[in-house]
Amino acid sequence: MTPLQNRTFRRSGSRAVLLGAVAALALGAAVYPAATVVHAEAALQTVGATSFAPLVDRVKGAVVSVRVKISAAAAEEDRNALPQFGEGDPMEKFFRRFGDQGRRPKAEGGMAQGSGFIISRDGYVVTNNHVVENAAGDVELVLDSGKTVGAKIVGKDKKTDLALLKIKEAGDYAFVQFGDKPPRVGDWVVAVGNPFGLGGTVTAGIVSARGRDIGAGPYDDFLQIDAPVNRGNSGGPTFDASGEVVGVNTAIFSPSGGSVGIGFAIPAQVAKDVVASLKEKGVVARGFIGVQIQPVSQDIADSLGLKTPKGALVAEAKSGPAADAGIKSGDVIVAVDGQNVDDPRELARKIAAYGPGKEVKLTYLRGGAEKKADVKLGELPGEKEARASVPPKSEHAALSALGVELAPAANVPGAGKTGVVVADLDPNGVAAEKGLRAGDVILEASGKPVATPADVVAALSNARQEGQKAVLLRVQSGDNTRFLAIATSAVS
Template structure:
């Protein structure tokens, strides 16, 4: 999981190791009322929260071992040939048979994983049932001890949580086991750029390093989130914590328990959020939806007749506000099922049925990076377009029959401030193909003659990614 700027995973002093799986258990009947204490709920749920630790053993001299030596790691003893570290986080029991849920980042590097139960006893994890890097969830299995039954908690419905509702976080921050903090639900649907399907709950309940994988409860003692990350310039809590919603976690845990892996949905389309200029050109009332920039050959999207330039407004009955939402909606769909996709094409709305395929890593195609989505209107006055010569095709890694117009510049700094970059290839303008630089010039001239103030270009960059750009036709 990539973490940017001050966003931090909630790991312990070294690394982390945990495990967990979901299963049904009775919902606690205790609910806190206004003016009451959290003590009754906390007393019940604390016995279901565990500490998870992962031991990481690396051979000395390996690149990972060299990176690891530093804060929180022990140096080798004389004659020692390996480097050992321990990472600590949290987890929670969801089934009395010994199923535990935690964050994947807590255990992903561990050679051996241990769980410390609420009574202080340590149990070695029998196996990792499954884990998913995209949502950062892992499910573990331990063997319960005779005459010491485990106390599970159940998942609640995160969609029923409202902004301002009370929440309770339980975990092991900095090794302080069974710590309970309270706050409110501060936000939902947060995208923190931690993964492709971000949809985090936000809370001001104090969570810190070591809370990773621990539960976020509602006032009834139901798990409505898995604490995963904080935003902090210092590493400590400043009231900006993020948790995976229980409705996401339940589905992931069920699949991990059933299949040992996640079967993500996929349709094979590259997406971007329309800018205001592109939205106007596409006859959208607002800059919303997911603009299809590329359709993969042989994909479900191609089979359904989806086209580049279509704007997806809704998927399976759920409105699409921006491009980063749609990959998550698709991924969470059932593989093999038909989904109704509402699109806007040439100013008209229509519904297309798409049979959801199964994603494999090599097939993942979702929203373009944010750096490629901030499409601003750009002037063409100091940007020129060169024909595609054989030499340029070779330098840009294009096929020998590739067509289009290559972006160049009289003043490269002008291009650098916009989204058209030297080496980009314009392959379409105003809904028509561009085969040569002269053809692009003719299309732009025609648009100016029609008193058009802007043009929408389809651009392929050096990596092969396709996107739409809006450019001003003002030559000043």
């Protein structure tokens, strides 16, 4: 198990191991067809079960060890890669991916090891994308019997960290299937894999939580389990008490690389649809509405007059299917086809699940009124991916209270022609606390364009006089646009 520090491999001697942030989760469109499968006896339906042996006997034949030769170019690139997390970032210290940790690789390349499981009698195998993404050719699988067979990569999906392989040698292979029903928190689970390269190993525990967001991407929806999983368990299956796969092991939370009882698995409901798409097309096509979205905080909800901080706030909608249907920045999307949207992650998953070409009905809030729009989804691109009244305080005093210095963007080289630039910032001030950074460009305040620092101060003051708790600022940071809410009391 290696630290989830960056999206690269680390090697131990000649053995390659993958680090990297867990890929974003997304749903595909098809469901993998049911087939004859080796079922486990329903021997562990109660907490009082005394042995997992009947279950293990039924499923272990379908679990494989995955060995991948890494190209020299990939090894050198990974060797020199820098972590994406800043020094001292909790993610850099604690999140670790399943693989080996140790010395730098040899220049000629290395070897990655992980786990996988067979899902069809003719030898289709599921594993993690990060185990095979830098493979220099075909992959080797070690079966439960000890036999080594070759496999080709059918398809990979980085966003969900899943990959589909096919055993090249014809045969009648033992296999398992994905479960149709998600496990409950507290249900028994059994993890089988290849920790530390030891070969087939079984551990047991319970589902600790569902719907975990570990900051890996917009589709995070992990199962959290406490069945011990360690380096080399990447891509291995987690079974429920009836022997069906309920998750694909992907990451752990650990200060050392070993299990501390906090593991994360991709839910079967996600994995089976992605696998079906990989089998059919070799890739996963996802729906796309073409907007930047962000969470609705309590401050933002107050500034928009919303009762509860729910939904997905549209930060930018310049072009794309949603903009074509009338969606604008500042709108809050609260439902898709009548199904409530609690946050941006949920919206992203729902849209991705429909697939391109599908028409959906978005429900959104604008100016306190609920509106609807019919949107024909595009295809997610491949990865490259104030009123003029006088304020009660002087402009200088108001900006000092915010801990910020502003300047018209037109007066700052390289800042563009519109908006107001954050020229300087008190790192302990109100503006910094709410997320403003030096160099940001404030484009709008209270939904209206701003061109001078006085416009921003006026928006805050006028909102305060009208009894509003906060003002919504539309802010551009580099190529990204987002909303921030500043309390009107800051200039009172």
